[in-house]
Amino acid sequence: xxxxxxxxxxxxxxxxxxxxxxxxxxxxxxxxxxxxxxxxxxxxxxxxxxxxxxxxxxxxxxxxxxxxxxxxxxxxxxxxxxxxxxxxxxxxxxxxxxxxxxxxxxxxxxxxxxxxxxxxxxxxxxxxxxxxxxxxxxxxxxxxxxxxxxxxxxxxxxxxxxxxxx
Numbered sequence: 001x002x003x004x005x006x007x008x009x010x011x012x013x014x015x016x017x018x019x020x021x022x023x024x025x026x027x028x029x030x031x032x033x034x035x036x037x038x039x040x041x042x043x044x045x046x047x048x049x050x051x052x053x054x055x056x057x058x059x060x061x062x063x064x065x066x067x068x069x070x071x072x073x074x075x076x077x078x079x080x081x082x083x084x085x086x087x088x089x090x091x092x093x094x095x096x097x098x099x100x101x102x103x104x105x106x107x108x109x110x111x112x113x114x115x116x117x118x119x120x121x122x123x124x125x126x127x128x129x130x131x132x133x134x135x136x137x138x139x140x141x142x143x144x145x146x147x148x149x150x151x152x153x154x155x156x157x158x159x160x161x162x163x164x165x166x
Contacts, residue, residue, distance in 0.1 A: 001060055002059060004016070005059060005060065005063045005069070008063075008069050009067040012068065013069060014068060014069065014070065015071070016060060016069055016070075017071070017072055017073075017074060017127060017130070018056060018057060018060045018071070018072070018073045019076065020054075020056070020075045020141070021053050022077035022078075022112075022143050022144075022145070023077075024045070024053055024054040024057065025075075057141060060073060061073060061139050064138050064139035065138065065139065070138040071130075071138065071139060072138060072139065072140055072141070072142065073140070073141035073142070074119070074123065074126060074141075074142055075141055075142065075143045075144060076114040076144040076145070077111070077112045077113065077143065077144065077145045078112065078113040078114060079113075079114045079119050080115065080159070081117060082117070088159060091156055091159055091160060092160075092163060092165070095163075103153050107151070108151065109151065110151060110152070111152040111155065112145040112146060112148065112149045113146055113148070114145050114146055115146060119144055122142070126142075
């Protein structure tokens, strides 16, 4: 993140929008239903990648309004759709191996998902808003979801059935 920020400042880039993850406020100990931007990060993360994303968020938010650079952070939740190289392919691999039929835990855990085009639209809106300065998003973080929380395993079933897996 430091190199990206320095490069933006040296090249007089005006806007920096960082694509983080909603997982930066989730430590796995309890679910989050109808969370908002007031949620603080737990200090303990599910894995190193989420920890690094949180550290990058901090650097990018601190760089806001320095040397003409305005920044914001977007935190999509469980992105899927065109260009997805991680989430749905993982589900497909589980289905192919037969492991997709097994539910871990109670199966009652709720989650929200974000269609890839909605993530892209959020980036466009953030860029336009950072340019306009009508509403200040600069230096802030925003969660991006479809606002349609559902049971995680129900979503997995819908995806896999839609792809022809039983």
